[in-house]
Amino acid sequence: MSSNLTYTTLSNGLRVVVIPRMNAPVVSVAVTYNVGSYSEQPVNTGFAHLFEHLMFEGSENVAHGMFDKYCSEAGGDNNAYTTFDKTTYYMSLPAHQLELGLWLEADRMGAFGIDEEALQVQKNVVLEEINQNVENSPYGTYSRVLARTAYSNEAGYSWEVYGEPKHVASSTLQDVRNFFTSFYRPDNACLVVCGAVETQEAMRLAEKHFGKIAPQGALQGEKKFAQNYRKGKGYARVPDTVAADSLFCSYHFEGYMLERDVHTADVLCSIISDGMSSRLYKKLVYDEQIASEVNAYVDDRRFSSLFTMYAIANGKEYSCDALYASWQAVMRDIVEQGISERELTKAKNRIKTRIARTMQRVSGIADEAAHQALFFNTPERVFTLADAYSDVDAARVHDFAKRIFTTENEVRIDFVPKE
DSSP states (O other): OOOOOEEEEOOOOEEEEEOTTTTTTEEEEEEEEEOOOOGBBBBTHHHHHHHHHHHHHHOSSSSSSSHHHHHHHHOEEEEEOOSSSSSEEEEEGGGGGGGHHHHHHHHHSSOOOOOOOHHHHHHHHHHHHHIIIIIIITTTTTHHHHHHHHBOOSSSSSOOOOOOOHHHOOOOHHHHHHHHHHSSGGGGGGEEEEOOOOOOHHHHHHHHHTTTTOOOOOOOOOOOOOOGGGGOOOEEEEESSOSOOEEEEEEEEOOTHHHHHHHHHHHHHHHHHHSSSSSIIIIIISOOOEEEEEEEEEEESSSEEEEEEEEEESSSOOHHHHHHHHEEEEHHHHHOOOOOOHHHHHHHHHHHHHHHHHTTTTHHHHHHHHHHHHHHHHHHGGGGGGGGGTTTTHHHHHHHHHHHHHHGGEEEEEEEEEO
16 A cells, blocks of 8 residues: 655644545545543543533534534534543545535634533533443443552543543533643644545645644643552452353553554454454353353553453353353463464454455544554554564464463453342
């Protein structure tokens, strides 16, 4: 894939990336802010996610409800998401509507446009979302319990992205205004335009609509993370509205700024959980038939990541301890014997295929390029994501497993049926 990419920084600090892709008459606009739940304070959690909602409530020149209307009437769609480390807003439009998309995004970056009514509406929406997805959903409290069990209170990862409902409910207009000034500013963001655009024209429009936005005050410094914020030997037992015991085990490893660990974790995760021939599925579901569902995933974060596996018991006769014993056998075999070349090749092929699918969409390219620009200052890395896995060999995966799969590094959470 050609790396026909242009990267510059405007005088106000906004990073701008333009990636022409002329194979379809569409364009994707992504704006990523360097703010997530990690940026919050322990007494004011949930603000990053609340703001994701508030940014659709209106801005200086776009009235309430009109952002989506302008976008959809132009033939486009838009959405956003919030993680521990960033908040991204993305929009897909017909190529000739690029200026509309840039104007919409610049208008809500340029000035605080939230009023008391909009704040109350979105507070209620977010609180209902927490109620549905956390409080009244099976395993809904898992992320909250994991955050508290895996990290000390000083860490920005010791609460989940939703935050505490009481903090969301008590937030004031001045609170969110301060949050906007601190984080929603050009020198804390990256704009990516990808699609059927000419580079010079896209840059001209970016300068026209974003260049006049002046940052207000000093940029808030990044919160520090200390290694002792991680908590090992963690355990929690959660009675929940579930039909059978369910086991979750997480293991600390380095954040994605240390890429070597993240790429190795991806490969190990695929070997453990991808498909019916994976180690977890074969032992717990196929051979022993003690689990109805198994999986593993890599929760990669900027400063501290987690490698997590889970298993849901195949009936009330199987306990979390039984699931844990079988998981321990899978883990012990990898730690003692390592992995095969066949498993390694299969995992790397799966990962590279997944990356290739992302790179087939201009929205996928835009999202990833924004991430690479914001955190690594090298958006062109978006074209070499798959190459980073070429150096992952069996010995590296074996060493990684031996390093992270220890009792001192483990956080175990048991979900059990309520009496």
